[in-house]
Amino acid sequence: MATTATELVETPEMGKAEPEMTMMEDKLTSLPDEILQYILSFLDTKIAVQTSVVCKRLRYLWISLPVLTIDSESFRYYSSFSNFVVSLLARKDVSISICKFLFDISNPIYSSIQMCIDSHDLFEPLVKGVIHHVVDHGVQHLSLHFPRIVDELPQLFYCQSLKTLELREIIILPKTNLDFLTLTTLHLVKCSFILDGEGTLDPFQCCFNLKNLVISDCRIPSRVKIFVISAPQLTNLTVSRIEHSRNVNPNCKIVLTSTKITSFKFVESHILEFSIPALPFIENVDVDAALADDLFGTVRLAKRKFILHLIEMLRAVGGAEIVALSFETIIMLSKFLDVLHCPSPFSRMKVLKVEVPHDSFTIPGEVITFLSSGSAAEVFKVEYLKKHQGRAQGRLNI
Template identity: 25%
Template sequence: MDIISGLSDELLIKILLYVPTKVAVSTSILSKRWEYLWMWLPKLDYRSRYNSRSERKLLGCFLDKNLPLHRAHVIESFRLDLRNSNLRPESIKMWVVIAVSHCLRELEIIYDSYPVKPNILPSNLYTCKSLVILKLEGDILLDVPRVAFLPSLKTMHLRSVRFPDDEESLQRLLSNCPVLEDLLVDLRENDSTGKLTVVFPSLLSLSLFIPDTHDIDGIVIETPSLKYFKLKDHNQKIHYCLVENMPNLIEADVDVELPYINSVVGSITSVKRLSICSEAYDQGFVFNQLEHLKICFGEFSSNLLVRLLNDSSNLQVLELHEMDNHCHDDTMVNWNQPSTVPECMLLSLQTLNWSDYSGTPGERDLAVYILKNAVHLKTMKITSFEGEVPKFEMIKELALSSRASTACQLVFHCLY
């Protein structure tokens, strides 16, 4: 008898967890001992994305036949990547029913079909007491029943899923997850939500993505325990955003084009790390705890940068990068030098990381200004494309600039 076959079933199952489910299933042909061993696996991961049409059909037949015979008392995770699968919605719904009956802890489904057949979720999923993680993406209809209740759900990620005409379906789902800690909602293009309300005392992480063609009336957020917040909103429709204060927030990522940016920023002033991409911020707030600032630059970003530097007296790390997916010029035309040097440059700023440096007069003036005024600067790292900025000229011009910090090192990195 070989050494592996001499191991206990429990240990063999743990070994099988380290290989893809498809490989684990293939061990059933090794011997009688291995024939049904994979059926005790607590983690199942099935993918048909890169398979041929015949292989996808075989996957469906395999699950129809074998999943009802699965022997694990608890299925810790059940993952289905069914992009371009054309599998029958009725079959997928039955697989989820079976998984839920095994005290399912985590469910992840990625699904699309043509023509669209989105109703693949059974009603018993919405009352699964054991479910802790739910991740759904694609042509999946969330027709949430009124009796929905997920008492153990802590993580929910919804990416481009579909909702019925009843706009209360999403709100009903959110309001019936009492211990939710991590929520991601990526709304679908050309769909409608009405008012999006996120009110969770327990929520620790919130990410919202509002596409430009989504029909939304407004956003209301009340999450007093939140530690991470991300809002990406390029929506073309003017809508309100009411955000309650987030006193425990540590990190925020704000990328919006609408004029309500002040109400959003005003609620996140406790952050230590902030990434911001907006041209509408025009009111000073006090960021006493902000240590790391990442800002995208564009035609009008000079004013935004000055305001944020003035508002962040303890800033240690400053990152500058290009403005992605905005309908504006990505270059800083002019550097509007402030009348007084921001306090953070005199007391705390130590690192500047500048990516996509193009060497325009405005960018050059800003780099020279920081070198001249940042008393405690240790590193200025500049990354540029060789075709945009001749490396030698850039190094020479900045290297010869006067520096407030004798310890400052200039680091240049060129991309080809």
């Protein structure tokens, strides 16, 4: 017997007049299933299921949705949330592949009886069920937001269908490499790495097909001296929102071993020391770096060391034709003019994009000379971008 929405969630009150409901049903009836499913895919899945009571035309479409978005914040009690997830996965039409599955349980919900149960133990069975469903039913894109350890994470390492994975606030245990063999895109947002002892952390060495990597606001243990990014096919790398003391030891070195990088972004982050090989395919560079004034205060010698790290990083990506630098990065360089007497880091730059706070700002002459003097391009152009029109819109939203 076919499943109805009322078996999964409470039916919303229907306050519409009968003629209005008939008119709505007539309009919906004229649309093909594919269009209706596409529209419903933009809704939270709980709401998408509830729409099945609007008219007969929508009654069973929810079982064939190609996108699932499940958020614990939409539920008052754990029992109703758990029942919804279990029933939905059990009754989903398995002949229709799920292209994208977004599962967010960052907002724990409890009943009075469950308050004493650790949230990991409470939610882990649901996470396990979701991961098994992803593996068994050809899901291509998974977003998992669970601020705990995920015991079943290794089950995804060999999932042949999974191409894009976003992990939020996941705790990655010691000696757990992220061995995602088939992934092409990986986003790590507010994840925490754990390391036994001191030394090197190299979590991506077995991500053989990874092309796009985003590391945003992740916490790297202070005992880590070297953080290695060694995915061999990596072409697009974004490191964002990394701050000293909160995310990473300022003396930690990031070692990038991939030589296929075409796009490199280091944004909204404190300056770190990088070791980067020659990048013959680099095209675009975006750097928005800042000094950790709260750590160094007015200690100019310590700040100068990090400015040198910044210049070495720019030199490593100096083959890029399009370079974006933040206003803060330009200002930092202008305050350490003595380090600008070395050769320019850029050899092929054609366009320099600079985010500026107001129209009257211009790049100091010493800085523009330093940045552009090494370029062999016949035409060199500087573009000034207003903050609300340029980088603020262009930054990655995850």
